[in-house]
Amino acid sequence: xxxxxxxxxxxxxxxxxxxxxxxxxxxxxxxxxxxxxxxxxxxxxxxxxxxxxxxxxxxxxxxxxxxxxxxxxxxxxxxxxxxxxxxxxxxxxxxxxxxxxxxxxxxxxxxxxxxxxxxxxxxxxxxxxxxxxxxxxxxxxxxxxxxxxxxxxxxxxxxxxxxxxxxxxxxxxxxxxxxxxxxxxxxxxxxxxxxxxxxxxxxxxxxxxxxxxxxxxxxxxxxxxxxxxxxxxxxxxxxxxxxxxxxxxxxxxxxxxxxxxxxxxxxxxxxxxxxxxxxxxxxxxxxxxxxxxxxxxxxxxxxxxxxxxxxxxxxxxxx
Amino acid sequence: xxxxxxxxxxxxxxxxxxxxxxxxxxxxxxxxxxxxxxxxxxxxxxxxxxxxxxxxxxxxxxxxxxxxxxxxxxxxxxxxxxxxxxxxxxxxxxxxxxxxxxxxxxxxxxxxxxxxxxxxxxxxxxxxxxxxxxxxxxxxxxxxxxxxxxxxxxxxxxxxxxxxxxxxxxxxxxxxxxxxxxxxxxxxxxxxxxxxxxxxxxxxxxxxxxxxxxxxxxxxxxxxxxxxxxxxxxxxxxxxxxxxxxxxxxxxxxxxxxxxxxxxxxxxxxxxxxxxxxxxxxxxxxxxxxxxxxxxxxxxxxxxxxxxxxxxxxxxxxxxxxxxxxxxxxxxxxxxxxxxxxxxxxxxxxxxxxxxxxxxxxxxxxxxxxxxxxxxxxxxxxxxxxxxxxxxxxxxxxxxxxxxxxxxxxxxxxxxxxxxxxxxxxxxxxxxxxxxxxxxxxxxxxxxxxxxxxxxxxxxxxxxxxxxxxxxxxxxxxxxxxxxxxxxxxxxxxxxxxxxxxxxxxxxxxxxxxxxxxxxxxxxxxxxxxxxxxxxxxxxxxxxxxxxxxxxxxxxxxxxxxxxxxxxxxxxxxxxxxxxxxxxxxxxxxxxxxxxxxxxxxxxxx
Numbered sequence: 001x002x003x004x005x006x007x008x009x010x011x012x013x014x015x016x017x018x019x020x021x022x023x024x025x026x027x028x029x030x031x032x033x034x035x036x037x038x039x040x041x042x043x044x045x046x047x048x049x050x051x052x053x054x055x056x057x058x059x060x061x062x063x064x065x066x067x068x069x070x071x072x073x074x075x076x077x078x079x080x081x082x083x084x085x086x087x088x089x090x091x092x093x094x095x096x097x098x099x100x101x102x103x104x105x106x107x108x109x110x111x112x113x114x115x116x117x118x119x120x121x122x123x124x125x126x127x128x129x130x131x132x133x134x135x136x137x138x139x140x141x142x143x144x145x146x147x148x149x150x151x152x153x154x155x156x157x158x159x160x161x162x163x164x165x166x167x168x169x170x171x172x173x174x175x176x177x178x179x180x181x182x183x184x185x186x187x188x189x190x191x192x193x194x195x196x197x198x199x200x201x202x203x204x205x206x207x208x209x210x211x212x213x214x215x216x217x218x219x220x221x222x223x224x225x226x227x228x229x230x231x232x233x234x235x236x237x238x239x240x241x242x243x244x245x246x247x248x249x250x251x252x253x254x255x256x257x258x259x260x261x262x263x264x265x266x267x268x269x270x271x272x273x274x275x276x277x278x279x280x281x282x283x284x285x286x287x288x289x290x291x292x293x294x295x296x297x298x299x300x301x302x303x304x305x306x307x308x309x310x311x312x313x314x315x316x317x318x319x
Numbered sequence: 320x321x322x323x324x325x326x327x328x329x330x331x332x333x334x335x336x337x338x339x340x341x342x343x344x345x346x347x348x349x350x351x352x353x354x355x356x357x358x359x360x361x362x363x364x365x366x367x368x369x370x371x372x373x374x375x376x377x378x379x380x381x382x383x384x385x386x387x388x389x390x391x392x393x394x395x396x397x398x399x400x401x402x403x404x405x406x407x408x409x410x411x412x413x414x415x416x417x418x419x420x421x422x423x424x425x426x427x428x429x430x431x432x433x434x435x436x437x438x439x440x441x442x443x444x445x446x447x448x449x450x451x452x453x454x455x456x457x458x459x460x461x462x463x464x465x466x467x468x469x470x471x472x473x474x475x476x477x478x479x480x481x482x483x484x485x486x487x488x489x490x491x492x493x494x495x496x497x498x499x500x501x502x503x504x505x506x507x508x509x510x511x512x513x514x515x516x517x518x519x520x521x522x523x524x525x526x527x528x529x530x531x532x533x534x535x536x537x538x539x540x541x542x543x544x545x546x547x548x549x550x551x552x553x554x555x556x557x558x559x560x561x562x563x564x565x566x567x568x569x570x571x572x573x574x575x576x577x578x579x580x581x582x583x584x585x586x587x588x589x590x591x592x593x594x595x596x597x598x599x600x601x602x603x604x605x606x607x608x609x610x611x612x613x614x615x616x617x618x619x620x621x622x623x624x625x626x627x628x629x630x631x632x633x634x635x636x637x638x639x640x641x642x643x644x645x646x647x648x649x650x651x652x653x654x655x656x657x658x659x660x661x662x663x664x665x666x667x668x669x670x671x672x673x674x675x676x677x678x679x680x681x682x683x684x685x686x687x688x689x690x691x692x693x694x695x696x697x698x699x700x701x702x703x704x705x706x707x708x709x710x711x712x713x714x715x716x717x718x719x720x721x722x723x724x725x726x727x728x729x730x731x732x733x734x735x736x737x738x739x740x741x742x743x744x745x746x747x748x749x750x751x752x753x754x755x756x757x758x759x760x761x762x763x764x765x766x767x768x769x770x771x772x773x774x775x776x777x778x779x780x781x782x783x784x785x786x787x788x789x790x791x792x793x794x795x796x797x798x799x800x801x802x803x804x805x806x807x808x809x810x811x812x813x814x815x816x817x818x819x820x821x822x823x824x825x826x827x828x829x830x831x832x833x834x835x836x837x838x839x840x841x842x843x844x845x846x847x848x849x850x851x852x853x854x855x856x857x858x859x860x861x862x863x864x865x866x867x868x869x870x871x872x873x874x875x876x877x878x879x880x881x882x883x884x885x886x887x888x889x890x891x892x893x894x895x896x897x898x899x900x901x902x903x904x905x906x907x908x909x910x911x912x913x914x915x916x917x918x919x920x921x922x923x924x925x
Contacts, residue, residue: 031790031792031793031796031798031800031801032792032793032796032798033792033796033797033798034409035409035492036791036792036795036796036797037409037410037411037795038410038492041820043493043495043496043530043820043821043826044492044493044495045495046797046842046844047495048491048492048494048495049797051487051490051494052490052491052492055488055490055545055548056490080548080549080554081401081573082409083401083402083409083573083574084401084402084557084558084573084574085402085404085407085490085547085548085554085557086402086554086555086557086558086573087551087554091573091574094572094573153606157614158609158613158614161614164614164616165606165609165610165614165616166395166599166602166610166616166617168576168599169572169575169576170570170576170578170597264601264602264603265602265603265606266602267599267600267601267602269399269572269574269575269576269601273574273601274574277399277574277601280792281401281409281410282792
């Protein structure tokens with residue numbers, strides 16, 4: 001097992017190098033300028049913009065910049081952001097809590113809701129409940145978050161005025177009132193994300209259950225005279241949940257990528273919003289760091305998913 | 320077997336990871352929601368209304384810590400501030416957010432007049448502040464001004480700000496405002512004399528408005544040059560400058576929110592109204608408008624670039640007032656005087672290749688007459704713009720009264736007939752060639768609406784138009800390696816917004832002189848994208864550049880505007896008045912053309 005993990009990590013290093021190089025090259029080739037906002041301002045002439053580009057090192061070819069970037073990155077220096085002129089890593093860490101709060105909680109809720117719905121849908125296949133769950137899953141899965149997000153804002157924030165339109169990141173949690181304020185502002189973004197994530201997880205759980213239900217061991221269990229509930233929970237669910245758990249593990253890096261559209265829509269200052277604004281401002285060091293951190297997380301969670309699989313499913317042995 | 324499957328998964332994940340940069344790149348091509356914002360030269364977006372000069376005017380209001388238990392001013396920008404050192408700013412948002420803490424020597428008010436801030440008075444020829452030979456200007460500074468850390472503000476801080484921003488190695492956005500300065504000497508602790516490298520008709524180019532904010536020498540002393548970005552202490556200072564204005568920083572989350580509190584050391588601290596000011600950033604302009612006008616969550620919202628159809632109902636909700644006026648820039652059609660034909664290869668759009676028919680005045684006049692500015696203003700802009708015939712509209716004194724631009728379809732047709740373009744149904748032809756224009760602008764709902772109207776207008780007189788819309792990040796990038804920039808203008812006509820950046824119109828009007836024609840030699844960045852070149856205009860401009868007398872300069876600026884309009888060197892469409900919104904009951908915000916909308920935030924009350 002240890003040997004397997006070491007081998008996987010060793011393979012991951014060149015993979016990550018390759019990924020970082022490709023991201024860097026693509027970013028370098030993409031058009032854009034960190035000062036394009038000032039494109040026509042005669043008070044900020046081209047010479048000024050050019051000088052600033054040089055001080056950012058943007059006048060050098062991308063491969064030289066890449067070598068510089070990777071060498072300082074391996075020493076723990078992620079560079080500084082063009083728009084804040086402060087270390088990238090500080091900015092990224094500043095955003096993690098909000099993303100974990102909103103996207104992380106949404107993911108957790110989605111998992112908690114999706115698994116029981118998937119189980120019931122499968123056990124009572126073609127029942128009214130199943131039909132309804134299937135319908136909602138398809139609706140939820142196919143509605144883009146900018147649509148649900150905007151609809152929620154229109155209905156709940158503007159018409160009903162139940163929740164605030166603007167997400168505040170300066171609430172100090174020191175009283176019940178501020179906690180309630182915090183919860184209130186998180187309800188809309190979290191609901192948008194839950195709708196989407198629940199939809200797909202439900203489908204996976206349902207189909208995994210359906211795969212297991214007709215198998216021989218289930219019939220054997222029933223033949224032994226076990227109660228229906230015991231058969232489902234002790235046998236079928238345990239077996240069906242294995243692939244779903246892998247799927248959930250693989251989805252965790254997605255939490256750190258933030259929810260780009262949802263965060264932007266609700267002004268949640270998370271990692272997704274940071275990524276979008278950095279892309280808009282051609283703030284390449286930040287985009288690079290986020291993309292690379294995301295790649296590392298994807299690699300790590302793939303490994304974790306594989307290991308989990310080995311632990312949960314005794315048939316799987318890594319050597 | 321399991322190993323094989325894990326390999327498969329690794330491959331899949333590699334593929335996924337490879338897709339990521341592509342997504343990122345595509346995103347990169349799709350930047351800001353509002354290209355227009357990008358186009359705005361005049362950083363001044365916002366506008367407060369009240370009485371600027373006199374913070375004193377609101378005295379008793381301030382005596383009232385009583386009524387408001389904890390009064391907070393909530394401001395919403397759809398672009399979030401990322402740095403509070405204005406000299407390293409990367410957008411209007413940063414200048415505005417810095418201006419709550421820092422002050423220049425003087426700021427513009429809503430009437431485009433200068434109001435002293437750190438200065439005691441505005442230097443003029445009359446009071447002897449401005450030298451008669453235009454070689455220097457002497458500013459008297461307010462006495463007894465303190466930084467929020469309690470230390471004294473002195474002439475040294477002003478001198479230091481110049482040294483900081485004009486240093487070659489400091490990546491200062493504001494550099495060009497300071498590079499004309501040969502020297503600044505402290506005549507005494509409260510007087511500075513700025514000497515220019517050459518006679519300067521615009522004494523207010525430095526230390527005025529959003530670009531002239533003075534930073535503290537003590538705080539930034541060790542941050543001149545490259546270290547301004549790389550040194551940890553300087554990085555921290557950039558995010559938390561010490562200032563002289565009514566508010567000081569409490570908390571800053573770059574790219575998200577800035578929180579300010581009262582500055583107890585402010586010279587008029589007793590009259591500072593709000594305990595807390597918060598500028599939240601992010602989201603989109605439409606929901607920012609809703610947050611003021613419909614939910615009332617925020618008190619003031621910046622730069623509502625929203626098409627009329629969406630904006631009007633929001634404004635009508637009744638909780639807010641639009642704060643609009645001045646000019647956000649003139650939306651114009653630029654006519655290419657060079658030939659953008661791709662068959663020319665490397666000579667494409669070079670000034671040496673005249674345009675086959677746009678060089679004909681009658682054709683340009685016909686295009687000008689055919690366009691329905693009123694329809695554009697009324698159907699698309701509503702409260703955010705008015706039809707306009709001048710290319711120079713601010714300051715109001717230089718807005719020419721001599722021009723008209725009524726729509727005249729028959730007149731346009733007649734002009735085209737006279738120019739020899741035969742109307743045989745469809746596009747007019749001359750010498751076997753059809754008149755077809757390629758028309759580009761940035762991607763933006765509003766602009767695509769304008770393109771559609773103009774295309775229909777021109778079709779009516781027999782000119783075929785092919786539309787093209789370029790991503791704003793590319794269109795405005797000035798990237799010499801990209802063929803879709805407005806600078807290269809590889810099309811016949813293009814549309815964007817621009818305007819002068821200060822009271823002095825000279826740098827703006829220079830953009831139509833022969834010297835400034837965009838061409839490959841010079842990376843297409845000289846500024847005259849139309850490649851308009853007229854000896855008479857150049858002569859007129861040369862006289863203007865030499866003139867020092869303000870009244871005569873105004874007259875001559877009008878004459879230059881009229882020259883361009885009569886020669887149809889450019890086709891102005893709309894004077895944009897992109898509004899800010901304030902909640903009813905908030906006093907203070909005014910519109911502002913040349914300065915930040917938060918220019919007088921020290922005097923805002925609620």
